[in-house]
Amino acid sequence: MTQAQIGLVGLGTMGAALALNIAEKGFPIAVWNRTGSVTESVHSGAGALSPRIVPTQTLADLVAAIARPRAIILMVPAGQPVDDQIAALTPLMEEGDLIIDAGNANFHDTNRRTADAGPVHFLGMGVSGGEDGARHGPSIMGGGDRADWDRVAPILTAIAAKAEDGTPCAKWMGEAGAGHFVKTVHNGIEYADMQMIAEVYGIMRDGLGLSAGEVSGVFAGWNTGVLHSYLVEITATVAAATDPATGAPMPDVILDAAGQKGTGRWTAIEAQHLAAPVPVIEAAVMARNVSARVAERAAGQARFGAAPGPVTITVDALEQAMIAGKILCYAQGFGMIEAAGREFGWTLDLPEIARVWRAGCIIRSSMLNDMAAALAEDAGRNLMLAPTFARLLEGNGPALREVVGQGALGGHAVPALAAGLFWFDMMRTGRGTANMIQAQRDYFGAHGFDRLDGRDSHHGPWWPQG
Template sequence: MSEQQADLGVLGMGTMGANLALNFADNGGFTVALGNRTVEKAYGIRDSNPALAERLVPADSIEHFISTLKSPRVVVIMVNAGKPVDEQIDLVLPHLAPGDILIDAGNADFNDTVRRERAIKDTGIHFVGMGVSGGEEGARHGPSIMVGGDQAVWQRLKPLLEPISAKFDASPCVDWLGTDGAGHFVKTIHNGIEYADMQMIAEIYGVLRDGIGLSAGEIGDIFSDWNTRGLQSYLVEITAVTLREKDPETGKPLVDVIVDEAGQKGTGRWSVIEAQKLGVGATTLEAAVSARGISSRRAERAEAEKLFGDIETARAEFHGDHDGLAELEAALETAKIIAYAQGYAVMAEASREFGWNLPLGGIARIWRAGCIIRSRFLDDITQAYEAGEVVNLLQSPHFASRVREGQASLRRVVAKAALAGLPIPALSAALAYFDDYRHARGTTNLTQAQRDLFGAHTFRRLDREGVFHHKWPQV
């Protein structure tokens, strides 16, 4: 048995795991056991942080790691999603005892979290799926934390998690959201919204660059200005920073020498898959995920440009239109509201489907600091839910008035971009969703008629109750 007893242990000393461990030791003041497949890396984390060294306990083996922990033990796993998580669980589980808490704090498919929680439940060991947002900086200095699992276990974890979480007006950005996979599900939707937000920002950047013809630095100044108003957010702030940064080797704007292929780690796709499974339209999120997929086909895109020719003449729709900046700002803000409305609609349906009773207003509250999509906008969402029941954010009086005012700008930007041949998939999807959502009488009556003709799928009528099948003419 080790002489030094750690308050908790972190397994996985990658970027996120190491920074989370340092956060526990620094901002939480906890003694933290450090476990890693490569033992030297755990010792390196301690040795490179001398000010915290007395609260960092590297382990030589899994047995040593467990022996350093106070009972009941708390083990935080921070490794890549999928098989690596299962491997770490299999490694540590035989050394734990009933009452111990095992936390998966990485990105995870919530279905895996549900499966793992059920598999472990009968052992008496508590499994917690915990979403952590904020990237490297957030993990080190204060992330937004979304906790799932047994509510009684959350009461034991609060003293550990509140000190290390981000704070908004002194309020910790951490909360229990529901049983089993609730925390990881909410983190997944957070990331889906993040994809949409980033894609729409990129599309507006494309209009400013390829449509109006502005330089990266000029566009950075515009985003910096927008960050002082309704679009104020971490993503808009860092957009201005990245656009103003110079490449030290060439002196060019750094963004101009970066290859236009976006990576993704799975959470965006998961958000879209779950939206489809729940039957909720999340078209703006879908468009953002699709755009990243298309971006990866760079060679194909180059050939397609040769095949379909230049479209410079069409870009006269925007070229030199420096007076259209307010319109672009309003379009982006309006589309952002629509994207968030879709993400929240997915969470609301999941809450009903899985019996989670997700605190939707509380989710906005803990997203206000620490996470990647933190913004002034989330305070507005918090207030909307505090004001009463919200069917959809687009029906909330505050957001309804903003969309009513901004939809004309979004409509004009989408129309001009389409005429100019500029790709704006997420902005277009947001507008299409809005127009679909606001029509009391849609067009799927025709779809139902077709389905009944070829498959006898039946339909309902406007003028009477019941389910009907019609004897259609033979085709």
């Protein structure tokens, strides 16, 4: 029997695709699935790759088929199933063997599993790119002990997507749950990117009266410029598609209730714990939650009138608003990652994270090349202040303001674009209005405040001690 160099548990859509990718890159892989017929089906359907795939019917057989020191990738649902699989594998493995969780884990679980790991080591690994990425080259974000990552890095870098300069999009992000944390923020940005695209699509459809085909043409054009990205590309594709059952444009027959698996919500929650504002992501999570309230939205329209209505906005202004909104969203996301590095003591290399996202993952875009360069110049500087992006905001920010303003007047819900604009306005205001909040807090709770003149007096005249 072929001696496998690595193992994999879980042959669902993603697991099967990843196994084929590993085999295609020349690494024999042993595989196991809870349902044995699935294992045999993946093996028999692998064609020319089948000699590099070792199907096993028991976990003991899986472990025995892998060369020491063993490494086994878990592609099972997040949460308890991962803990159950670790518990089942650990007694069969030896000191120095490695279990790799490649699912969408909450990084807190990864922190716990890393801390609890004994003789059998544990590595958390974020994988982005969907089924196609898993099969042909995902973006991979590793977290855990650096030595464990280095041991499996030759396989992981071989199967990862490659950026235009040939660099593999697979890197060690930092200790413990760092890899899964970075993947979580990636997914939060993904939510925001998709929401901003949806908002602009809504204005085109309902405010400008464009057909789905015309919307497709607009996004296809944008994909040749600054907004060149996977999500803009597929938006053009899905807008142009026709429903085989009815002949109608595909977007017109899809219920407007967006699903979610929780990673965007995790991003919003952790941002609050870190005091790292990510309002564009928070708005995108909120919008998905509201989208699920189909009956309530219908009742709202019946009571308050149909919305939205026509607007006077150019397609060029919409493109510029998207550019500005994207920059502001990513600035927030990288700011959150930087805050996590300080909080958890992780070695998070922001330029490397931007480079890992350049290919393979869902948020891949040309703009990430410039983001990586800007972060390499000064990782501690807010991305919106980097010269390249400051100039883009100066040129495109007015259009974002116009789109948000005209959208609001026309009854168009643009929460993500608006959240980006209002965060930008706060971030460019040297003296804001929190002084009033501090005065209120002192009045009702004696919380105190700092003075502009530096005097050692921290309460207002409403307190005797003031």
